[in-house]
Amino acid sequence: MTRIMKALRAAGIAALAPLLCAQTVNLKDLVASMRKRIETADFRATGHLVWVQPSGARLSYPITIKAHWFPGVLREWIEITDASKAGNGTAGSAHRVSHLLLEMRPGGQSSVTIAHTGDKSATALTFERWRDGLFGPEFGYEDLLEQQFFWAGQASEGNAKFGARDCVIVKSTPGPADRTHYAQVKTWLDPSIAFPVYVEKTENRTGLVKEFTYYGIRHEEGVWSAHQIEVKIHGQSGSTLLILDRGSAKANLTLADFNPALLTKF
Numbered sequence: 439m440t441r442i443m444k445a446l447r448a449a450g451i452a453a454l455a456p457l458l459c460a461q462t463v464n465l466k467d468l469v470a471s472m473r474k475r476i477e478t479a480d481f482r483a484t485g486h487l488v489w490v491q492p493s494g495a496r497l498s499y500p501i502t503i504k505a506h507w508f509p510g511v512l513r514e515w516i517e518i519t520d521a522s523k524a525g526n527g528t529a530g531s532a533h534r535v536s537h538l539l540l541e542m543r544p545g546g547q548s549s550v551t552i553a554h555t556g557d558k559s560a561t562a563l564t565f566e567r568w569r570d571g572l573f574g575p576e577f578g579y580e581d582l583l584e585q586q587f588f589w590a591g592q593a594s595e596g597n598a599k600f601g602a603r604d605c606v607i608v609k610s611t612p613g614p615a616d617r618t619h620y621a622q623v624k625t626w627l628d629p630s631i632a633f634p635v636y637v638e639k640t641e642n643r644t645g646l647v648k649e650f651t652y653y654g655i656r657h658e659e660g661v662w663s664a665h666q667i668e669v670k671i672h673g674q675s676g677s678t679l680l681i682l683d684r685g686s687a688k689a690n691l692t693l694a695d696f697n698p699a700l701l702t703k704f
Contacts, residue, residue, distance in 0.1 A: 465592065465593070465594045465606075465608065466592075468606060468608065468627060468629055468632060469587055469592045469608065471632035472587040472608075472627070472632060473587050473588065475632065475633075475662075476507060476512055476542075476584055476587065477507045477512075478507060479505045479506060479507045479512060480505070480506045480507070480687070480688055480689055480690065480691055481503075481504065481505055481506075481661070481663075481685060481686060481687050481688075481689055482502075482503070482504040482685050482686050482689040482691070483502070483503050483504075483682045483683075483684070483685030483686075484500070484501070484502045484503075484682070484683060484684055484685060485500075485501055485503075485680070485681045485682040485683045485684075485685075486498045486499060486500055486501060486679075486681045486683070487499040487501045487518060487572060487573065487577070487678065487679070487680055487681075488678065488679040488681060489573050489676075489678055490676055490677045490678070490679065491676050492674075492675035492676040497573070499518050499519060499520065499572075499573060500518070500519040501516065501517065501518050501519075501680070502516070502517045503515070503516050503682075503685075504689060504691055504695060504696075505691075506689070506691040506692075506695070506696070508693065510543060510544075511541050511542065511543045512540075512541070512542040512543075512583075512584070513539070513540070513541050513696040514538075514539070514540040514541075514542075514582060514583075515537070515538070515539055515695065515696050515700075516536075516537070516538040516540070516582070517535060517536070517537055517538075518535070518536045518538075518572065518573075519535050520534050520535070520536075534554050534555040534556070535554070535555045535704055536552060536553070536554050536555075537552065537553050537554075537560075537700070537701045537702075537704075538550065538551065538552050538579070538582075539551045539552075539560075539696060539698060539701055540579070540582055540583055542583040542584060542585055542588075544585075544588035545588075545615060545616075546615040546616045546617045547617075548583050548585060548617060549562060549563075550562070550563040550567075550568060550579045550580075550583075551563070551698065551701060552701075553701040553702045555704050556704075557702055558702065559702065560698065560701040560702060563579065565617055567579070568580040568617075568619060569619045569641070571678070572678070573678075575671065575676075576648060576669040576670060576671055576676070576677060576678040577669045577678040577680065578619075580618065580619060580620075581639070581648075581650075581669070585616065585618060586610035586612075586618075586620075586623040586625070587610060588616075589610050589611060589612045589613060589616050589618075590611070590612065590613030590616065591609075591610060591611030591612070591613065592608060592609075592610055593608070593609045593611075594606060594607065594608060594609075595607040595608070595609050595624065598626060600626045600635050600636045601635065603626075603628045603635050604628070604629075605626040605627055605628055605629070605635060605636075606626075606627050606629050607624055607625070607626055607627075608624070608625045608627055609622060609623075609624050610622065610623045610624075610625065611623075618642075619641055619642060619643065620639050620640060620641060620642060621640050621641065621642035622639075622640050623637060623638070623639045623640075624637065624638045624639075624640075625637045628655075631655075631657070631662050632662075633652075633655060633662040633664075634650075634652055635651075635652050635655065636649070636650065636651050636652065637649075637650040638650075638672075646671060646672070647671070647672040648669060648670070648671055648672070649669070649670045649671075649672055650667055650668070650669050651667070651668045651670075652664040652666075652667055653665060653666040653667070653668065654666055658687055659686070659687035659688050660687070660688075661687035661688075663682070663687065664682075665681070665682060665683075666679060666680065666681045666682070667679070667680045
C-alpha cells in the first residue's frame with residue numbers, strides 16, 4: 439500500500455509540474471528566451487502557402503523561406519510561386535515568382551522589399567503596404583517580421599490552457615518608435631519550450647483580430663518549430679495555412695544568401 443501511495447503521489451507531482459512551471463515562470467526570462475530564439479535563427483525551409491477561400495476552395499503556393507540573424511538584424515528571404523504555375527490557378531492568370539527580402543531591426547527600422555518575375559528592379563514597400571496579405575487577407579508581410587518581442591511593452595496576462603499545453607499569455611505593445619499596424623499582440627507561450635502555440639494580433643486601425651494557431655510543434659537539430667501555422671481573421675470565413683514540409687534549422691547561411699541583387703534573379 440505504501441508503494442502504491444508513493445507512486446500516486448509521484449504521478450500527481452509530475453502532472454502538476456507543467457502548471458507550476460507556468461505559474462512561476464519569470465516574464466523577463468521568457469521574453470528573453472523568445473528574443474534569443476530569433477537572435478540565433480539560421481534556417482531554411484520549403485513548403486506551401488495555402489489560401490483557403492470562404493467558399494472552401496484552396497489555392498496552394500510553393501514557398502521557400504530562409505532566415506538568419508546578423509548583428510542587429512534578422513534577414514528573411516522568401517520565394518513564392520504563383521498557384522497558376524503550380525497547376526492550381528485559373529485560366530489566364532499570371533505566371534510569376536515573387537521574391538521578398540525582409541529585414542527586422544529592433545527599434546522600428548524594419549523593411550520589406552519585393553520583386554516579381556520580369557521586374558527590372560525591386561520595390562521597397564511603404565509602411566502602409568506592410569498590412570497587405572501575401573495572397574489572402576490573413577497573412578500580411580508584417581506578420582513575417584516577428585517584431586513583437588522586441589517592443590517596449592511586455593506584460594503577463596496570467597496562465598491559460600491551450601489544447602493540452604499550459605501556457606503563459608504574454609501581451610506585447612509597441613512603443614512610439616515601433617512601426618507596426620498592431621495595437622497589441624497576445625501570445626500563448628508554452629514556458630517549458632519557450633515557443634508559441636497560439637497568437638492574437640489586434641490591428642490598431644480597425645480592431646480586427648488575427649488568430650495564429652501553431653500545429654505539429656517539433657524539436658529538431660536543437661530547435662523548436664511548427665510544421666503548420668494557420669491564420670484566421672476572427673469572425674470571418676477562410677484562412678491561410680503556412681505549411682513547412684522540410685528544411686534545416688542550422689543552414690549556415692551567409693550575407694551572400696540575402697544579397698538584394700538576387701531579388702530580380704529568376
